[in-house]
Structure formats: structure tokens, C-alpha cells
Amino acid sequence: MVQAHPDPDTVRSALALAVRAPSVHNTQPWQWRVGDRTVHLYSDETRQLPLADPDGRDLLLSCGAALHHFRAAARSFGWHTVVHRFPNPAEPQHLASIGFTEVTPTADVITVARAITRRRTDRRRVTSWEVPPTHTRHVAEAGAAEGALVHEIVGGATRTRLVQAFQEAARLHHDDAAYQTELALWSGRHIASEGVPARSAVTAVDPLTREFHSPTLTEAVIHDLEERGVLLMVHTAADDPLSRLRAGEATSAVLLAATTFGLATCPLTEPLELPGTRNLVRADVLSDSGFPQLIVRIGWAATSAAQVPLTPRRPLDEVVRPL
Template sequence: MLRGRPDDTTIAAALALAGQAPSVHNIQPWRWRVDRNAIQLFLDTERALPHTDPDLRDVVISCGAALHHLTVAFAAMGWATVVTRVPDPADPDHLASIRLVAHRATGQDVEMSAMIPRRRTDRRHYTALPLPPGYLGLLSERAAALGAIVRLVDDRARDRLVAAARAAARRHAGDPDYRWELALWSGRHSSDDGVPARNTPAPRSIDDLPARRFVAPGLPDAATEADHADVLVLGTPGDDRAARVRAGEALSSVLLTATNIGLATCPLTEPLELEDQRERIRRGVLNGTAHPQACLRVGWAPDDEDPLPRTPRRAVSDLMVGDRGQRH
């Protein structure tokens, strides 16, 4: 337990909410250690995806999203966070050290925390209803507060993004190691990690942006026309490990904010997993001004479909490291 800090129950509740963060293939690659004066976040490289994410970009971004979920959860419980990113140069897998300071929770703190269990990755097609005016400005503001930019992909840039996404999909389709890794982590029916079959619709050839071809897709998608989502690209000025942690934090903030507005979201990372296509997007979509870290579909979910089922998560006790997971 942290002396003079939250009790064990509060810490466990915040860590459980942090665990609701999205992660590539839902592998949940974060580990936590509760020290005397701080909570430590580590990357679990044993859960890396060498054929999907060879430079560990996706997993670090995923950990950044869990970090932001944690800070949001603590803020709603009356604890502000002071975050030091990549605090130990000798251990690049030590991604953050989080100290806690008592503060008075605001209405926005509580509102954002309430979005954590409501957020879902919605891979279905979005409707043609216009998006709320000003939504992009709000998402951009929330990302900027965490050191990232958000750009709407306009028609001209969309062609370049689509070309990069299709090139990545073609290369992955011809890579048996990538296909094996995707099959290993998808199509699941009873598991506390991976992508469940019930959460993935079948890809459709009429879509310009290709979707990952998860195993045994079981989510109905009754849409009869092409997807009407806006596509956003989130980028950072740098591209070191700390920048990728910040990218994950910003992505989490954007996702929770969009959920609070009522919008559906779906992160897209496949075209950024290949260095040449990532550079293509950096130059062709972001005009070379930032490093792309995630793409994101945003829109209105179909209102005539059933609510999305919850994606499973691992128990907090399975995610602790140090002293055999015991707090001290």
C-alpha cells in the first residue's frame, strides 16, 4: 500500500479501469508494480507480436493508453497523478512512474472515468449522419494537451492513406507468420485476452480502407453501403519510446472524449506497422510535420444493431510484478 495515498481497494479499482484500455489484438501488454511512493508501468515484452509489431510500436502505444486510463480513473477518485515517462534510461521497458497527490475531483473527471467501461472498438460500418459540429476541435484539444496532434484525413489525403493501407494489407496477406499470429490472437470464444469472434464483422470488398481479416468473424453488420466514418490520424513530433507512450495517452483521451459525445470509434494500426507505409503516411497525409502513431475511424454506430459485447480483460492480479504482485 502507498502510505498516505489511496488504500488497496482504490488502487485495485483504478488498475482494473486502466485494464479496460484498448491494445493491439487485445493482448494487454502492460504490467504494474505498486511501490512505496509510486505506481510503476512496465511493458511486458513476452506478450509482443514480432510479426505484426516488429518495432514494438503498437504495444508501447497500448501501454500509453492504459496509463491514461489509470490517470483518468484516479482523478475521478480524488487523486491527481504526476507522471514521469520512461524514467529509467537503463530500462526502456519501464514506461512510466506515477505519483499520486490528493485533489478534488471535478465533474469532467467523473464524466471521463464513466466512459471507460462504455468505450468499445466498433469495427462495424458507420452511418451517414453528420458528425457534431466542433467535435474535431475538441478531440484535437484533448490530444494536444498530451503532446499529440489529430488531423482529419480529407479527400485528397484519403487516397494516399488508402493506398498505404491496401499495400500493408497485401503484404500481410502474403506473410504466413503474420497470418499465424493474427489467427493465434483472434476468433476466440472463451478467453481473457485476444479478439473474440463476437466482436469482429466480416470484411467487405466495397470498403476503401481494408479491415484486418480476423479469424471466424461473428459480429453482424447489416450495412448496405460503404462506411461513412471520418478518418483521423494521430501523430507526435518525435518517435522515440516516450513519444509513443504519449501517443497512447492521447489516443485514450480522444477515444474517451468521442465516447462521451456519443460517437463510435475504431483504431486502425495495420498500415503503420510497416516502416515504408508509415513513412508514406507521414509524408502524404501529415505533410512530413509529425510521425503518425494511429489512425482512427470516428462516426455514428448503426442504431438498429445490438450493443457491442464487452471485450474480455485479464484480472488485475495477473498484471502485477515485483514482490510476487504484493503491494508494499
């Protein structure tokens, strides 16, 4: 008899890679339910950040990234995923129902899946070494194939206005005592399976880098002052939950594609967490033609920079249960 679905060990292996996805402040706001023939993704709203993410946009982006990680992992194991997003309108926390069909994985598919364990969020400055346009185009196309729009924010006035939005959001967050309390709860940790570890955060000298609590990661030594790295805007035509989930999937595709080239990557959301600065970004960068969801910085890390430590994850049994 032809097997119509992966065995439990294969599903668990794919889920172990899925939870390597990045999430806002490493909150890992997902729950997975495994049935006999299907896998289901749910959002865990108990892990939503009230101050940094009051409308749950970052939560859905995080879950979308995990969904794409799962799809990439499953395909590398020989299983194409058939995804029904938001399958039950009466249960908005049920984000995806996933079925399977057999497929022969290609070398490209395996390369992308292998990038899951190599990807890190590198908050350090990148060098001014040029990212080849062919790399940038391939990375953007990988994201656009996942149901969102991805385009490069080129230098000049547009990039300057974006940096100003980052600076304004950082100033507002710095002056918000409640936000700072929440940030302290989710960063600066030394031994934990959640939150941003101190060893993964760097003292912010780049206006694009969020200032987490008690950072201990050493900044790379870079002597030039040129504009660094490529900024890719992930945006959508609408701003509904489905659009946000698909933007998370696109973000995962961008990050993994960039990692296959050896590029350092860092998802950036701070100016999009506040209505005022998000509206500024929408007007100045997108000309009010869509909704900014996330920015990804890609670039070459300094050759002298040590590898960023792997960020811990919650035990798999905490986020995976039988249906």
C-alpha cells in the same frame, strides 16, 4: 493526518479501469507494480507481436493508453497523478512512476472516467451522419492535451491515398504466411481472456478494417455509400519511445472523449505496421512533417446495430503485483 496517497482499494479500482484500455490484438502488454505510495507501469515484452509489431511501437501505444486510463480513473476518485515517464534510463521497460496528490474531481472528469467501461472497439461501418465539428474539435483537443498531435484527415485526395495505404498493407499481410499464423494465434477465439474474440471481429467490407480470423460480429445494415466517419491522425514530431508512449495516452484521450458523445470508435494501425506503407502515410498525409502513430475512426453507429460485446481482459492479479 492528511492522507497523501490513495488507499489500496482505490488503487486497485483505478487499475481495474486502466486494464480496460485497448491494446494491439488485445495482447494487454503491461505489468503494474504497486508500492506504498507509488504505482509503476512496465511493458511486458513477452507479449510483443514479432510480425505485426517488430519494433514494439504498438506495444508502447497500448501501454500509453493504459497509463492514461489509469490517470483518468484515479482523478475521478479524487487523485491527481504525478507521472515520471521512463524514470530509469537503464531499465527501458519501466515506462512510468506514478505519484499522487489529492484533487476534487469535476463533473467532466467523472464523465470521462465513466466512458472507460462504455468504450468498445467497433469495427463495423459507421453511418454517414455528420459528426458535429464541435465534437471533432473537442475530441482532437483532448488528444492533443496529452502530448501528441491530433488532426482530422479530411476527404478528397489525402483520404483516398490513406485508404490506398490500408489496402496495400492488407494485401501484403494477406500474402504473408507468418503474419497470418500470428494473427490466427491472437484472433478468432471464443473463450479467452486475451486476443480478439470472434464476436468482436467483423468480416472486412470496409478497407479500413483489418481482417481477423473467424469473425462472427454482424455488420450493421447501412444503405448509403458515402464516405463514413471522421478519421483522426495521432502523430508526433519524433519517433522515440517517449513519443510513442505519449501518442498512446493521446489515443486514450481521443477514444474516451468520443465515447462521452456516444460516438463509435475504432483505433486503426495496419498500414503503420509496415515500413513501406507507414512511409507512404507519412509522406502523403503528414507531408513528412512528423511520424504517424495511429488513426482513430469515430462516427455514429447505425441505430439498428447491437452493442459490441465487451472484450475480455486478463485477471487483474496476472498484471498487478506488489513492488
